[in-house]
Amino acid sequence: METKNTSKYRRAQKRVKDLKGFYNHLAVYLIVNFIIIGSRLTRLISNADSIANIDFERWLTLNTFSVAFFWGIGLAFHALKVFDFKIFKEWEDRKLKEFMNEEEHTLNDDIKF
Numbered sequence: 001m002e003t004k005n006t007s008k009y010r011r012a013q014k015r016v017k018d019l020k021g022f023y024n025h026l027a028v029y030l031i032v033n034f035i036i037i038g039s040r041l042t043r044l045i046s047n048a049d050s051i052a053n054i055d056f057e058r059w060l061t062l063n064t065f066s067v068a069f070f071w072g073i074g075l076a077f078h079a080l081k082v083f084d085f086k087i088f089k090e091w092e093d094r095k096l097k098e099f100m101n102e103e104e105h106t107l108n109d110d111i112k113f
Contacts, residue, residue: 022082029075033068040064 040060
């Protein structure tokens with residue numbers, strides 16, 4: 001059986017791992033979107049006088065910023081989970097209780113002959 005200190009240590013260890021995962025996700029998001037948006041802005045500046053294919057330019061602009069937008073939504077959900085916002089915490093607590101009850105019933109069934 002685990003002691004309280006071991007259990008606390010494991011929870012803290014998992015929390016640190018989750019935080020590192022979030023910060024890595026955030027760093028990749030910032031780097032990739034900086035490159036995508038930076039290259040797009042460079043293209044806009046270099047082609048400021050050219051309106052050869054305006055439809056393609058509009059499509060490219062839409063897709064450039066939609067990547068940052070939709071990925072940002074995913075990043076926001078990741079932050080919600082990592083920083084223990086109520087929605088996910090309540091769900092986790094309910095699931096933990098449910099699994100503990102299932103385990104208890106399974107053990108009771110195994111004891112009975």
